[in-house]
Amino acid sequence: VLPFTYSYGNSVLQTHIYAGASICLGQSMLYPKLIAEDLNKASITGFSGVPSTFQILLHKTSFAKIHPQLRYITQAGGSMSVTTTKELLEALPNTDIYVMYGQTEASARLTYLPPARLLEKAGSIGIPIPDVELAISDESGKLLGPNETGELIAKGDNIMQGYLSNPTATEQTITGDWLHTGDLGYRDIDGFYYIKGRQKQMIKSGANRIHPEEIEEVILECDAV
Template sequence: MGPCIADDHEQLDNRTFLARVRNAAAVLGAHGIGAGDVVAVILPNRLELVVIMFAAWRLGAAVTPVHPGLTEAEARHQIEDSGAKAVITDDASRSAGSLDVSEVTHPRAAGDDDPADTVSLTSDSLALIIYTSGTTGRPKGVMLDHANVAAMCRMIIDALGLDDTDHSLLVLPLFHVNGIVVSVLSPLLAGGRATIAGRFSASAFFTSVERARPTYFSAVPAIYAMLVALPGDVRPDTSSLRRVICGAAPMPAELIARFEQRYGVPIVEGYGLSEGTCASTLNPPAGPRKPGTVGLPLPGQTVAVMDAEGNLLDAGSAGEVVVRGPNVMRGYLGLPAETARTVVDGWLHTGDVGRFDADGYLVLVDRIKDMIIRGGENIYPKEIENVLHTHPAVLEAAVVGVPDPMLGEVPVAYVVLLPGATVTAGELVELCRGSLARIKVPVAVTVTEALPRNPVGKIDKRRLRSSAVNQ
């Protein structure tokens, strides 16, 4: 049996991986986990997370991976909102009644547990609940069933030409669908293998590449920027890499060129979102690749551009990017009205503005929503604004993203105080640190007398963003 999956600590072949999954399923089953249940997993990138995911599926349960960097309140919301019946973590203090990961996944000798019976899954059985912030700042659970995941994996395998010789190096977090689908499930289904890297470090990354000898990895523009910024004497052996993938945010053509020229590896840029089970377009690995675009629609999906009235637009016209296909989510958990607004007549409305060029490649123009993408992580200003509003001195708050050479964008905040009230920018930053994950904390807070407004009285974030850039 050949190698299957590895992390920084161990490597499993297919037989051992199956045994580990069967044992973990037996433990979960003994704790009452069965078909239709949800298992929450709060772990950094490590092999055990994948074992638990497969074990839960073996029992007919779904998995909701929780960002280990969330605050206690943020993690609790996801656990409670998903209705998780079990929480698995390496920190028992994170949740009452949680299971320690070692209890679930510790290797056992054959016969230590009776393997749990497998459940016959149907295509509409829930597989994953991936949480992503909504326009109101309240995290929403994206429900992906096994049909979604299977369709997406087949599209990725076909588009990238994956086979049993492929070996992915996972550097993106496993609480994102990209990390799960592109870097774990797809290579395994193609007969290949996956190596899970721990916390990303630009200085140590190519050491991992040289040691693991992967054929590809998937990353976000911020990671490529950090790799390009490495000292000039860093000259790694990248000969094992056939291609690398970029997603989560548009990547500047100049950055693509710098990476390819320095490291001799082609970047395949794509586009998608969690609601579409990861990817909807991709620059074809065999070419032509067109930097500045996010590529062609993946076979099996229809990607189009629509105006505000719901009319499909011709090539060259800008409008909202919409997606239709078997990869479109089942919906938002417990939010039927939000689901109905997002998926209309089978079309997933992405909230992104784009246009198709003459060759059918998608060019992203802007975002309808005010989402900030910091190092590939989606940040919604409203969530930060809600925290700022909890301070008794704050009357109004607005958060916008400003360009950052390494991270793409970072959030900055502007606040108006109640008359006679006082608070320092530092105190407001500390308030955010106590309630938000580190990536969501604004890099700067400016106290101002008034916020710019449009003719109907709404805060004009376009003007605010422009003034922030010019400061």
């Protein structure tokens, strides 16, 4: 159901073709009831979506009552609330749930949260995928330690060379081998990373710094939303 014009959908398409998988194209999330029915009719074993995909399936379809026989699902494209995570675990007790994080500039994946630690590390984007190195940096470029908030930076063979015909933007985004994601976050003492918000979207109210994502998480807990 993911559009192939975006990095997430495009990466799902290409990796499944590479692995020799069969692909079932949905009619987008405009008709969620049909998607929920097709998951069972076609015996789909893997499904990928963004947080709203799963919120719609859980609350607007038979998805939570008639459990599809999914071997795994993947979620990226934004943070998923702890409430939605718990609802998915209840609806899909035998399904591996992978929370992931990435960027188009990283073609397209940087981290994943191992399903076995989904509740223990709820809210985390997980650990780096193989051959990717992550760090937290302050504004001067100094690498920070556990539980210190700064910008998430990444390096690895999957990082882009730069923006086409735009050296200025490239210099602003890549320093040495490091990609500056623009996301603020921290890592815990176990090496699991957490995102607090976008660097450019922070709200400053007096002496307080507010991350809109934290407000969104509270709003998404409301049944009316």
